[in-house]
Amino acid sequence: MFRPLDEEKVFKDPVHHSIYVQDATIWKLINTPEFQRLRRIRQLGTTYLTFHGAEHSRFSHSLGVYEITRKIINQFERNGYKDWPQEEKMVSLCASLLHDVGHGPFSHAIEQVFDTDHEEWTCEIILGDTAIHRVLKEADEQLPWKVASVIRKTYDKPIVVSLVSSQMDADRMDYLLRDAYFTGVNYGTFDLDRILRVLRPHQGQIVVKESGMHAVEDYLMSRYQMYWQIYFHPVTRSSDILLKKIFRRAVELRASRHRFQFMLPSLQQLLEGKLTVEGYLSLDDNVAFTAFSQWAHEKDELLSDLCRRFLDRQLYKYVQLETMDLKLIEDLRGEWSRIGLHPDYHLETDTVVDLPYDVYKPGTETGASEKPPILLLDEKEQVTEISAKSDIIRSIAGIHRGKYYVYYPEELLISRADRLQAHTRELFHL
Amino acid sequence: MFRPLDEEKVFKDPVHHSIYVQDATIWKLINTPEFQRLRRIRQLGTTYLTFHGAEHSRFSHSLGVYEITRKIINQFERNGYKDWPQEEKMVSLCASLLHDVGHGPFSHAIEQVFDTDHEEWTCEIILGDTAIHRVLKEADEQLPWKVASVIRKTYDKPIVVSLVSSQMDADRMDYLLRDAYFTGVNYGTFDLDRILRVLRPHQGQIVVKESGMHAVEDYLMSRYQMYWQIYFHPVTRSSDILLKKIFRRAVELRASRHRFQFMLPSLQQLLEGKLTVEGYLSLDDNVAFTAFSQWAHEKDELLSDLCRRFLDRQLYKYVQLETMDLKLIEDLRGEWSRIGLHPDYHLETDTVVDLPYDVYKPGTETGASEKPPILLLDEKEQVTEISAKSDIIRSIAGIHRGKYYVYYPEELLISRADRLQAHTRELFHL
Amino acid sequence: MFRPLDEEKVFKDPVHHSIYVQDATIWKLINTPEFQRLRRIRQLGTTYLTFHGAEHSRFSHSLGVYEITRKIINQFERNGYKDWPQEEKMVSLCASLLHDVGHGPFSHAIEQVFDTDHEEWTCEIILGDTAIHRVLKEADEQLPWKVASVIRKTYDKPIVVSLVSSQMDADRMDYLLRDAYFTGVNYGTFDLDRILRVLRPHQGQIVVKESGMHAVEDYLMSRYQMYWQIYFHPVTRSSDILLKKIFRRAVELRASRHRFQFMLPSLQQLLEGKLTVEGYLSLDDNVAFTAFSQWAHEKDELLSDLCRRFLDRQLYKYVQLETMDLKLIEDLRGEWSRIGLHPDYHLETDTVVDLPYDVYKPGTETGASEKPPILLLDEKEQVTEISAKSDIIRSIAGIHRGKYYVYYPEELLISRADRLQAHTRELFHL
């Protein structure tokens, strides 16, 4: 079972100052190879190519999510709120610590190319033949399955799920503050202390004392800004596009029995869509980068060019479109072929639309996020969905906005500009 | 020649808020493959295993050194100080940007094992067949050699050398602030704005207006604290020891014609002491980590164990000694052999003494640092070495302090504790 | 005429770090008795009774407005924008420094009771027989009148007016940051550096480069939060109500020839509505407080009670109403009389509605603010009002929101609660 450490361990953390570990199981989980591996996976994938400070890892974020969860539960216990099920503390802490353990290198890009899902990998790692599994099981026979069901949002205590996964969960609160800190922008800062103080367990949910409404508004605005300033930055999207094209080309080459001069077993599993847990766990940013640096010397010109571009940050340029005009794209692809560029590799479109829905979407059952809404608790113990009371949240909840881009290798296009049609030249400012 | 950019470029930086690039040559240098490679080399080597935030790269530090140098020169130009040679601006900026371009992965560990020198590599990269060399030469035929001589401290304008290399140079000012920011400690903060405001060019040197003396004291105290809290932290030293042992074992194996299951050309050059510039440039943290993760499966048990320890952060433990007792160490080595541990790999000593000399060392000509002292300029234009005026600096300049440690694999020792002599068990708290 | 100081003067400022004075006229203005008097007037009136850190003076704010203006002009000059009229620098700096010099103690309360206007006093001080007038005139015969017309927004160069008075002027930028700093909230922080970098002079206006749109959104959201969290805080409003009642009672007593045991010439002028410039300048927070502390011993019970309450922070309590129901208020006044409370002094209503209009009000000519809208400048040099491009600003511009309160002395009401009607008791939670 659980037992406190003789002396609490403290991690120095730039965002939360100190992170306190007081339980032996948490301490052991942090020291498993699977958790230490998160040190080798950047939290923000390729964002460091746009904001050079964004070099922090999923390790520090995972500790941060744990710490916020610990503080929330602490507050609940200190005030003796009866709606908080005290026996769920360790499940909550373990789930918050481990929720990202299934991330691989550049997850978003890889998930799109290989159709994998980091949450599923998280569960496989928790339930598989791993040190994490053994530590959890040692503490409580059922713990691995409990934690996995929290990750899958099927745990029978929804209040535990909402700690780790809701419109204002420990995960989001940590990453907004952490990503703001490391990129150096101050859009993402909000008053964490105040929010933690106004959270209340209430009938199986986490709600917010009404007096904290403005702090929540501030949090949601920070989120809005971080998405448009950082996460959706077109230069980062451009880096992601390169990444995806590298992997797509490697899959093609593998399928066509290309003999790679450099290959590792786990990479091979990845390219063939046959990843084992062990293989997945041996993938990290270092393996990906080493592959790119070696593949930069492969004979296949598309692959080597893409790899070199990624390493040397010679990214594709972009132009913004008013709307995603499919006819236009089809025409461009034709023209690309005509002038000797590869329409699949030298052209890419990108549509950014998911935020408005995600910022806050009250009252719907289905959708991309499916995360429970933020609820206010008034003095009469009545619960109200926040956009019914906050003008500002109601206003931004209705915002629906998209941005549309076309990405391309600028210097290749310039070198063939005279063969392009006039209106294409104009579109690309040539 | 040099020409300003049409529009200045701005990097968002968490330490300096904004970093301004106003000259086309600087912009091109930043975009060379050799400079972008610095993104793949951690500024603080293995320190992230002690302070998890310390994941920042030499890329951001190099930009920071450039920015501080730019600000200093800006202030000199704005005030029209006649002792500042205006024609040296670009040499200074290029040297400050490039001063660390010769760093490899985990430099301190690798330099000790392979007896290389990152400053020498910096010069080879600047003078070799590289994109950096071409950009510099394009701006001014002599520029590569000028910049290299600044790095080597032989440039005939010592004031330029002292910008990049002195007891209070742009390099140190940036790394103290940056390392403090990313580790999250606040020992390392000092009033950079104020220091920049009181610097003056004076007869071929950079001096400090006397009214800024207390700000310099504060800077030196920050430095003292950063060294003992961060840079000399015994857990970081333990990680470095593992690293060095990994490389040492790999060299031994290579020398004995061991057939590595994983090898890359540049690693092979490294292990054989035959690094070319091209080979050196292809080494980075990712290659090192990928090697370790593959070597963790090598048949040689020493190598695979060391690699696994490093990846999973199963570091050697340490005990502190009153003094470095060579007789004791010799006895321990004997005992290690006796109980079946490898004295070369399962035991290491470490002495930390270099700081006191480095904190501030007035009035000596020779020594480890050989960096010019900090000089105060009084109202009568007289220059005085700072420790003659500052009680606090005079006091700490005299401090000579060493710490002594023995590192070892704890669980191996515990498993054989009953075969150890009593006083050894006591020494290691067994 | 203007001449630079031999050596620039630097004020240490917690918000801007350093404030630089480079011109002799600015330096002399700061050292006039009229400007030094701003040290004795709190920037936020009674807000310190709600947020105890808000004890900063109009002196530091005025320096801050000057510094932001200086930085904006500096950027314009550095980049050589032709739309910036360089000869207007000194007028702009003087106007920004002096724009609040006509503030008196607790301006908002006093202006409402005595129907004065601090902007008018500012002009009278600039144009009257004062040290400020002499310093300005010494620099340029026309300067006092130029500066006054900037304050009055009638200056013939609207770009100068907009620096000091617009929807995003130096005044607002400083007070949001400063008030956030001193109260300790972090709602009010936004990225000043970034905003300063994207401002451009353009055809007689100050516009914002389109790439800075998100930074402006962030600034407006900070403003929104500061208004509802700080400036409109009901406890501060309660303190203001006490203040206004004190002055109202003193005017009544004076009109009825009450013989005050404590009086000063300037106070007498104030109560009689006959303030001279000299009299006005001798009013400050200290005089007001000293009067209150002495009047706390006056025989008139209403006055002495109000003064004691203000000094000892025994404020009126409040209840919030759904709407401002005039019939209800009239009923309450009747009931107050019936139970022996004074309806004019023991009851007050307060409606807070001005913000939504002020947050941002595009496209209207008249209104409370009458401040020019924020304009975006796109790459084709086209100017667009910001809410046409920013979803978020368009959303909040439409928000119209009011809050309604009734204030009263709680312990007096409690002591007579049994004589109140049932629904009144309910309203006041008795």
Added chain:
Amino acid sequence: MFRPLDEEKVFKDPVHHSIYVQDATIWKLINTPEFQRLRRIRQLGTTYLTFHGAEHSRFSHSLGVYEITRKIINQFERNGYKDWPQEEKMVSLCASLLHDVGHGPFSHAIEQVFDTDHEEWTCEIILGDTAIHRVLKEADEQLPWKVASVIRKTYDKPIVVSLVSSQMDADRMDYLLRDAYFTGVNYGTFDLDRILRVLRPHQGQIVVKESGMHAVEDYLMSRYQMYWQIYFHPVTRSSDILLKKIFRRAVELRASRHRFQFMLPSLQQLLEGKLTVEGYLSLDDNVAFTAFSQWAHEKDELLSDLCRRFLDRQLYKYVQLETMDLKLIEDLRGEWSRIGLHPDYHLETDTVVDLPYDVYKPGTETGASEKPPILLLDEKEQVTEISAKSDIIRSIAGIHRGKYYVYYPEELLISRADRLQAHTRELFHL
């Protein structure tokens, strides 16, 4: 007896973010007129004339000292340290909250002129006929006397005294951080969280876990810097000198039966040395400033000139001396008389020497501070005075340094410069 509040009260504080009040007695003490009066007394006296941000009051500092004490005790209770006498919590909290309640306006200046002592006044207020006394007594009959004996350092539990009064007490920790925050310097920042974490109750003393030694070094260095940069700043000393001369002149005039045009009962008590508790409590910064502004129109030229100077910040200038040469001062006084200046009012000397002793003075029993030294607790539960282990503290403890100044009205001296002796002109740079 003590009882917790139904709901804890939270003050927003810029230094500690939040200050928590959980007990009804503390809440009532804060709301007494005597404690609210601290809002009208600046924490740093005249320092705001040097650092304009230093306008914060003793009210916010007192809350801060309370909060730090609360956090220390919290940590002791949370960890269940047996050497902490739990029953002393309320005495400790009350004493920390009230320790400065006896401060008057510009205490340091007034204490020197009138030979009063703010600690003695604190005790008189706690024991006298005051609301504070009644609140304390209501909680516990003996509490007023207990709290007063803590203030007087005679309480029979020295561990309680050392919380409020030692070389590293809650008082000092708060004022260093607070004064640094409001002045805007960053010399005064140290890692409060870390220090609070390493404090331990041990055999009737508060000691520091040895691992926290470097944090203590950092705290002491901050202190050293704050003293020389802020507290001993010669411009602040100059303002204090004006203040003292104003009071001295007023006493003289009062003694010679001068008829003041402006006088208040409490001021009269002060000038005659007959202050009652009630009179003392009605003195605050506002009364002092109002008196100065009125006395600026007194007929006595010395008094009116001094008052005008203080209000308009026309301070005396200063020159620094190598040593305090009494013969030189005597000569200057003679020369002052000869040229028609008043040697008592137009000349003042100032010696600043107290710091070195105060920074840290181990091992002595008597002296200016008489505050217990800082003790380290090692792993074997041995206690050692810190300078025995810390090189840096040992070094600075030995520093003995004085600065010597002469202050004078510059423009008066300039106007008579031709009548001065040559070497005097030289001394004053005329």
